[in-house]
Amino acid sequence: MHAYRTHNCGELRKEHVGNTVRLSGWVNRxxxxxxxxxxxxxxxxxxxxxxxxxDAAAFAEADRCRSEWVVTLTGKVVARTPETVNPDxxxxxxELRIAEVAIQSVAQELPLPVFGDLEYPEDTRLKYxxxxxxxxxxxxxxxxxxxxxxxxxxxxxxxxxxxxxxxILTASSPEGARDFLVPSxxxxxxxxxxxxxxxxxxxxxxxxGFDRYFQIAPCFRDEDARADRSxxxxxxxxxxxxxxxxxxxxxxxxxxxxxxxxxxxNGRDVGPAPFPRIPYDEAMLKYGVDKPDxxxxxxxxxxxxxxxxxxxxxxxxxxxxVRAIPAPGAGAQPRxxxxxxxxxxxxxMGAAGLGYIVFEEDGGKLTGKGPIAKFIPEDGLAELAxxxxxxxxxALFFAADREARAAALAGQAxxxxxxxxxxxxxxxxxxxxxxDFPMYEWNEDEKKIDFSHNPFSMPQFDREKFLALSTxxxxxxxxxxxxxxxxxxxxxxxxxxxxxxxxPDVMLKAFEIAGYAREETEARFxxxxxxxxxxAPPHGGTAPGIDRIVMLIAGxxxxxxxxxxxxxxxxxxxxxxxxxxxxxxxxxxxxxxVVMPEKA
RNA sequence: GGGGGCGUAGCUCAGUUGGUUAGAGUGUCGGCCUGUCACGCCGAAGGUCGCGGGUUCGAGCCCCGUCGCUCCCGCCA
Numbered sequence: 188m189h190a191y192r193t194h195n196c197g198e199l200r201k202e203h204v205g206n207t208v209r210l211s212g213w214v215n216r217x218x219x220x221x222x223x224x225x226x227x228x229x230x231x232x233x234x235x236x237x238x239x240x241x242d243a244a245a246f247a248e249a250d251r252c253r254s255e256w257v258v259t260l261t262g263k264v265v266a267r268t269p270e271t272v273n274p275d276x277x278x279x280x281x282e283l284r285i286a287e288v289a290i291q292s293v294a295q296e297l298p299l300p301v302f303g304d305l306e307y308p309e310d311t312r313l314k315y316x317x318x319x320x321x322x323x324x325x326x327x328x329x330x331x332x333x334x335x336x337x338x339x340x341x342x343x344x345x346x347x348x349x350x351x352x353x354x355i356l357t358a359s360s361p362e363g364a365r366d367f368l369v370p371s372x373x374x375x376x377x378x379x380x381x382x383x384x385x386x387x388x389x390x391x392x393x394x395x396g397f398d399r400y401f402q403i404a405p406c407f408r409d410e411d412a413r414a415d416r417s418x419x420x421x422x423x424x425x426x427x428x429x430x431x432x433x434x435x436x437x438x439x440x441x442x443x444x445x446x447x448x449x450x451x452x453n454g455r456d457v458g459p460a461p462f463p464r465i466p467y468d469e470a471m472l473k474y475g476v477d478k479p480d481x482x483x484x485x486x487x488x489x490x491x492x493x494x495x496x497x498x499x500x501x502x503x504x505x506x507x508x509v510r511a512i513p514a515p516g517a518g519a520q521p522r523x524x525x526x527x528x529x530x531x532x533x534x535x536m537g538a539a540g541l542g543y544i545v546f547e548e549d550g551g552k553l554t555g556k557g558p559i560a561k562f563i564p565e566d567g568l569a570e571l572a573x574x575x576x577x578x579x580x581x582a583l584f585f586a587a588d589r590e591a592r593a594a595a596l597a598g599q600a601x602x603x604x605x606x607x608x609x610x611x612x613x614x615x616x617x618x619x620x621x622x623d624f625p626m627y628e629w630n631e632d633e634k635k636i637d638f639s640h641n642p643f644s645m646p647q648f649d650r651e652k653f654l655a656l657s658t659x660x661x662x663x664x665x666x667x668x669x670x671x672x673x674x675x676x677x678x679x680x681x682x683x684x685x686x687x688x689x690x691p692d693v694m695l696k697a698f699e700i701a702g703y704a705r706e707e708t709e710a711r712f713x714x715x716x717x718x719x720x721x722x723a724p725p726h727g728g729t730a731p732g733i734d735r736i737v738m739l740i741a742g743x744x745x746x747x748x749x750x751x752x753x754x755x756x757x758x759x760x761x762x763x764x765x766x767x768x769x770x771x772x773x774x775x776x777x778x779x780x781v782v783m784p785e786k787a
Numbered sequence: 788g789g790g791g792g793c794g795u796a797g798c799u800c801a802g803u804u805g806g807u808u809a810g811a812g813u814g815u816c817g818g819c820c821u822g823u824c825a826c827g828c829c830g831a832a833g834g835u836c837g838c839g840g841g842u843u844c845g846a847g848c849c850c851c852g853u854c855g856c857u858c859c860c861g862c863c864a
Contacts, residue, residue, distance in 0.1 A: 222821035236824065254814085271822055279824085296797055296815055303813085303825070305799055310856055364863050384864080410863040423864090535790090535859080640864075673864080683864050732864080756857065 191259055191291075197233020199264055201280045209261040210235055210283060211291070213321065214252050216302055224249055226285070228260060231326070235278045237262070239285035248288035255294035255301055255318075261287035309747070313761040316752055328749045331451070332737045336403055338450055339424055339733075342443045348401040348426060353388035355381060355405070360711065364408035367419070375778040381407035384730060386643065387715045389427040390687055393726040394718045399439075401426040403733060411756075414745045415679060415735060418758035421746075423682070424736075427728030433670050433686050436727050437461065437620060440674070444681075444731065448616050451740045455614045462618040462674075470621050475510070475586075475598020477624075480678025481617035483605035487512050487597045488575040493567055494587070501562035503539070507587040510597035511575040514604045517582035518545045525557070528584070528603065538596050541584050546572060548579025559585075602678070616676055616739065623647070624671040627664055627700065636664060638701050644669040644685035645727075646697065654696050664700055674731060676739055684729020691719045 191211040199208065212230035219225075226237045226249060237260050239249045245262075252258055262284045273279030299311055299318045312319045319325050340350070359366045359380035366380035382388070384406045392400045404425040412418035428436060441460040448457045463481070470477055473486050490511040494504040517524065525543055532541035544555040544563075554560075555568045563571070577583050584604070586596035605611050626646045628639035646653055647668045656664060670686035688694045694716060698708040709716060737749040747753040754760050774781065 216824075218823055218826055220821060220823065220826075221819065223823075225823055225826085227824070234824095238822085240821075268822080271824090273824060276824080298797060300798065300814070305813085307798070308794090308856070311798080313856095406864095408863065411861085413863085414858070416863070680864065730864085757855095 188261070195232040196228050196230040196235045197277060199235055199278050199281050199283070201266060203264045204266045204281060206264050207262065207286075208264055208283065209259060210237070211257070211259040213301070214254055214256045214258060217252060217254065219250075226252060226258075226260070228258070228283075233277060235281075235283055236273070236276070237283040237285050243285065245285050245288045248290070249285050252288070252290065253294065255297060255321075256290060257292040257294075259289040259291060260285050261289075310755065310761060313747075313753065313755055316762045320751065325748065328737070328741045328743065329751050331741055332749055332751075335447065335451060335737050335740060336733065338447055339403070339443065342446055343401045343424070343426070346399075346439055346443065348399045348439075349397060350402055351392060351397070351400055352402065353382070353385040353392075353404065357382050357388075358714075360387070364410050367407045367409050370777040370779050372776050372778075383408050384423060385425050386641075387712070389425060389728065390643065390689075390715055390726065391718055393427055393429045394721070394723045396429075396724075398429045399427075400728075404730070412754075412758065415738065417734060417746045417750060418754050418756065422733040423730040424733055425728070425730045427726055429724040429726045431686070431725070431727050433622070433672065433727065436684060436686070436729060437464075437672075440729060440731070444618065444674070444676075444736075447736070448676075448740065452616070455616060456612075457616045458618055460618075462620055464620045464622050466623040467621055467625065467668075468623070471594050471598075472510075475594045475596070475601055476678075477621055477673065478675045478678055478680040479619065479621075480602065480605070480611070481619055481675075482611045482613075482615050482677060483601060484515070484610055485513055485601045485605055486576070487594075487601055490571055490574050490585070493563070493570050493574070496567060498564050499562060499567050501559055504542075504585070504587040508590040508593040509585055509587045510593045511571060512584040512586065512597050512600045512604060513575045513577045514543075514582040514584060514608060515577075515610065516580055517604070517608060518547065518580040520582070524607075525582070528600065531603070532586075532596060532600065536596050536599060538586065538588065538592075541586065541596070541600060543582050543584045544568070544571070545582045546577050546579055553579060557582075618674065618676045621673040621675060622671075623668040624673070625665070626667040626669040626671070626697075629665055635702055636661070636700055638697075640669065640671050640683065641685050642698065642701065643687050643694075644671040645688045645690075646670075646693070650690070650693060653693060656696070656700065658700075670727065672729070674729065679735055679739065680732075681735055681739075682729045682731035684727065686725070686727035689719055689723040689725055691716050694719070 188209055191209070193208045194210060196210055196212045210228055212228040215227040215229035215234060217226055222241060224239050224246065228235050228237050239246050260283060263286065264281050265284050267280060267282055297318065299307055299315045301318055301321045304323065320329065356369060356379040359368065359378065360383070363383050366383065369379040369381065371377045371379060385402065385404050389400055402425045404423050405420055406423055407420050409419065428439060441462060445457060445460040467477060470479055472489060475487055488511045491509045493499060494501060494509045529541045532538040542559045544557045544560045547554050547556060553568060553572055555563065571583060572578070575583055584600055586593045586600060588596065625639045626644065627636050630637045647670055671683070672685065673683045674681045688697060695705050695708055699705060734746050734749060738746055741749050743749055752760065752762065759765065
């Protein structure tokens with residue numbers, strides 16, 4: 188007989204009755220009935236009830252066992268009597284009659300119980316991650332993550348993509364996020380950087396003629412964490428295609444994501460492919476964000492013209508962009524509902540307020556109630572209702588400000604209203620592409636033009652005219668769109684991608700517009716720029732976030748619930764104790780001297 | 788860097804206007820129990836109330852500071 192097990196803890200059924208078997212696992216639960224002792228033995232595969240009586244030879248040893256001890260139990264499989272069958276357990280028809288007990292490992296009193304499904308504080312869970320991972324929820328999520336990644340690999344390979352690895356120690360690149368730096372021992376004063384993404388490498392792979400690349404790629408960015416943003420590191424399904432248009436990329440990615448989410452939908456609805464394609468400008472108008480949750484039926488309308496009318500006397504909105512956010516059925520909400528939203532807009536969004544009108548229908552005629560309704564004549568109200576699509580019993584909220592701020596406030600109000608009015612269908616995955624992102628944006632602080640997203644994207648503009656642009660063409664430049672797109676699901680940005688700029692002249696010009704001298708661009712992106720001078724195929728791709736995909740499929744709101752060994756919000760690994768100080772010898776070898784920040 | 792929330796037994800939490808010896812559940816330990824599967828019953832141990840200072844006759848509770856965790860803004864594809 189095998190030293191540890193003949194079967195796993197989720198395996199035994201009626202047909203095994205009469206067999207002598209050996210199981211190993213953790214003591215999930217111990218129930219001592221005096222004349223009878225039950226031990227539920229747990230492993231990765233399941234749970235098996237084991238039982239022993241006081242007159243049995245193995246009783247004394249079994250009686251010592253406590254929660255989370257690791258033990259090997261040997262004995263005969265017996266059928267349970269009909270009234271003691273446990274229908275909730277796959278192994279519930281049988282039990283193991285313990286004849287032999289071998290204790291493999293004992294456990295101290297647990298800082299985090301494995302049994303049960305109570306919530307525990309994050310720091311305890313992170314410090315004792317190995318215990319938390321034994322618990323059903325995390326164990327299931329992490330296993331799911333593995334299945335999701337396996338499915339992604341299958342689907343990508345089926346679509347003709349080839350997986351390649353790219354370096355982890357590479358060069359710092361100036362754009363985007365802060366880099367993690369690794370000091371060089373051999374080259375004093377010089378540093379490697381961990382890749383923020385394999386962006387340049389995958390473009391070089393295209394130049395090298397490999398045509399369709401993918402990788403489950405680790406990415407490193409030294410920025411602050413959020414619930415949907417792990418500190419430091421995360422994984423992307425990085426992919427790139429040669430001789431591909433934007434539509435080709437969409438056509439390659441849609442079946443992978445649609446198929447993947449359908450495979451793991453578990454009763455949830457996955458909207459049909461092709462996914463809706465929404466231009467960035469339209470998204471900002473209708474949803475007030477560039478990552479709209481399309482499960483939320485609310486659509487924002489621009490009603491600036493109504494408040495600009497001479498017969499509309501509401502001064503606070505004059506000369507401003509006014510966005511209207513319909514709140515279906517909110518007419519039935521108490522006054523406090525409206526006050527709360529107004530308070531939220533003032534305190535958290537820094538807005539002047541969130542005005543509203545409650546619409547009532549009276550014999551086919553629409554009337555308005557609320558603080559600002561009286562400033563608007565009857566046909567003005569009708570126009571508001573027409574533009575926003577509200578009807579009797581609905582409320583209409585207003586965000587008034589400069590355009591960007593009005594859009595942002597309206598967008599956040601839309602999210603809040605959707606949630607609070609229960610308009611979100613939780614059993615749905617709503618995908619969309621956001622397309623035509625602006626190439627550049629105005630940096631108000633530094634009074635200069637910045638790349639608004641990925642600097643390697645191809646501008647949607649005639650090549651010769653682009654090369655001829657000058658700083659005098661500011662409005663044209665800020666109006667430029669790029670072949671740059673995002674995939675969004677349920678209001679979460681899953682990925683961004685682009686058709687790349689593979690033309691060295693256009694690239695140098697693109698950087699020049701953003702304030703990088705030609706020599707500087709050559710110095711910083713020389714590797715890639717140089718490659719483009721030796722025959723570069725037109726190419727493009729994208730990189731959906733693996734962690735966020737798993738989070739959506741697992742129905743979790745936090746990345747730590749789908750990450751095996753996550754760091755806390757302060758980017759510390761509480762289990763391993765990272766980051767940590769290193770020895771003086773290590774620092775000397777790396778030619779590094781530590782200068783601590785001065786205490787304020 | 789800034790804002791919100793939280794911090795009381797190993798764990799989850801309660802603790803009234805500031806008032807005797809800070810409680811419950813769970814876990815641990817001991818006793819009883821032959822069919823439980825969140826077993827049941829009895830008992831015991833277990834607390835620098837995050838830390839420091841202040842106000843007060845008296846502080847878990849009020850004030851100031853500080854530390855930790857978390858959510859958000861800034862930052863970030």
